[in-house]
Amino acid sequence: MTMRNTTLLLTTGVLLAIVFGSSLLSEMSWSTKQSRSDSLRQAVGLPSIAVGNLNPMARNPGLEMLCPGLYDSPGGYCYYFTAGTYPLNFTINSNETATDGIK
Amino acid sequence: MIEAVELTKIYNQGKKNQVEAVTNVSVTAEDGEITAFVGPSGCGKTTLMSMIGQLLTPTKGKVLVDKEDITAYSDGWKAIFRRKNVGFVFQHINLLPNLNALENVMTPLTCHDVDLADYKEPALSLLGQLGLSERAYFAVEQLSGGQQQRVAVARALITEPAIIVADEPLTFVDEASAKTITDFFSKLRDEGKTIVISTHVSNLAKLADRTYEMKDGRIVKSFEKTA
């Protein structure tokens, strides 16, 4: 095998070792992470900010700021979330028109 | 011994541009002889060489080598047959660009179960016999047409095949290289190889033990060299 080919294979090997090594370290780190802040999460009970911000249960100061900032009105961003439980289903009866009921 | 029996090749069969390049050719090439095919351009020499060398599947007919019908082989067995028994020299030389002369010579060994390092010296020796010992590590682009064809001859011989098929090997070759190659073929003939050549070069044709003249895809004349 030529020097170049050997270098190519070695480089590939090193890259793979870096990638899989990082993955292994990350997986191990996550499996031990849960013990470090369990007590606080249990005491407070609020979801982390990592939880999606489409639900007002989540702590997302950015979005929560936006909601009151945008005037709370029907059709507004915050209207849907406070109106009921997520997800919501709206159905519109296409036969209804504004003139229905008006004689 | 090679026997071609009623070989026919039709390109684009059944289509508007159908061409019958070779029609009903039956020829014999003996071991330890040079068999030459001569004729004008477009008479079907290259097609015939390709069929004999198993680079092209005939439309009809068969090729027998030592009485065995190799045309009936599967694609895989044909590859093995070519690998072990045939060395081909092309009209258009057909070296691999981006490889040097030595690497081109050793390319056929890649599909053999051998350690390539063991064949470096034999490859260099072959190149030396063809007057290229100082050009072994030159890139293909750095070689003249004649030198490239000599590399191609070395490539055809590196696996020590019993059969050598050369399709117009001296077309793009200078006089000095042509002489070297001609002398080399003569030497191979003396070693007992079966050599099949198509050529329009008189020096090479004169070397042949058996000559077939072709026209419009058919054999029109054949003659053997008298002692």
Add this chain to the structure above:
Amino acid sequence: MSRFKNLFNYALNCIQRYRIRTAVVLICLVVSSAVFSSVAFIEDGLTNEGELSLKYSPDLTVQGVESGRLTPVELRYLGYIQEAPSVTAVVPRIWGYANIGNTLLVVVGIDLSNPTINFAADYPLESGTFLNPESNNSVVIGRGVASLLGVGVGDVLTILTESNQPRTYIVSGIFNSESSIYSGDMILMNLKEARTFFNLPEDKVTDIMVYVSNIDAAQKGALVNLVAREISDLPNCRVVTKNLLLQAQEAAYGDRSGFFSVVWYVILIAVAIIAFNQTVVVGHESKFEIGLLKAVGFSTTDIIQVRLVESLLLGTIAGAVGLAVGIFYDSVLGAPMVADFMMGWATLYPNFTIPVAISLQTVLFTFTITIVPLLFATVIPSWLNATVDPDIAMRGARA
């Protein structure tokens, strides 16, 4: 064995011989795999973080609703909820947002008589101590808050309450950086202090945490829904289950990473087109080479083997480099631009380290997306060329 080694070396030489094709394909695949993996690592990290935090969330949270909008919930519902079957604990909570130092922080008041709180536990504190039932006006603050306000343990913190009255607190502890994604913006105090801070009436709380029996883990989900249905009968209330939060999380990050998926699909299609184009452009050379190799004795299998090794190695190198770039971008650089988009934050929030999870699944999937398209783009055309007569292949390439 020598034969395999020879073919393997030949394949490696091919990679180096077709330099331009190799470079183009590598660059395209590295870019696509880097984009994909950097987003996927963050998505995995946020999902892991979310699941971790939801692990200790209450099974149900009861919120007040008035005119379809969230309001504080009545404290008198505590007794009713407690009587629902399978309910093991009911804990009131007061929390909200406060604009302090031009930053929106989270003020949380916890009931220190809550049986789920373990005062002997190891809390993620950098310094100081956690709250205890004797502490009145002491607070434990997040690392981000400490940096923002320039305070340490033992310092006095004066904050304007919601009724615009200044209120003084003593910093008893500071949470560490490691837990900053959870605690970074937090000011933790006891329930009474939080009520005063938010000027909440005595009969109201922000929400109520409900814990359901763990006896039958397999039936837990159904049990929670059963309890939720019972509690939903309460007027001006809505009940949020843990599952709902999980769904919200999946939806949010599914949507966000979905945006990047669109970008990534576009890149991948471009890559496939470029790789195929390069294969075609190099195709004549490649077709000729295949014809010649067959002429000198290579079988169709040999040729496919060579191309396979080429594609596998190129795809692996591209995937590995792309992944390495993604890991560097996320872990070292903190994923600028991508992180902001995925988290949905404004710039109000104090700094914290975005969670990154380099999952094996994502790593393997990234290799799949770099190797498989390349296999199709190279092996299939090679196989097609290898199954024709060598003479036809060489003549066709020359034409």
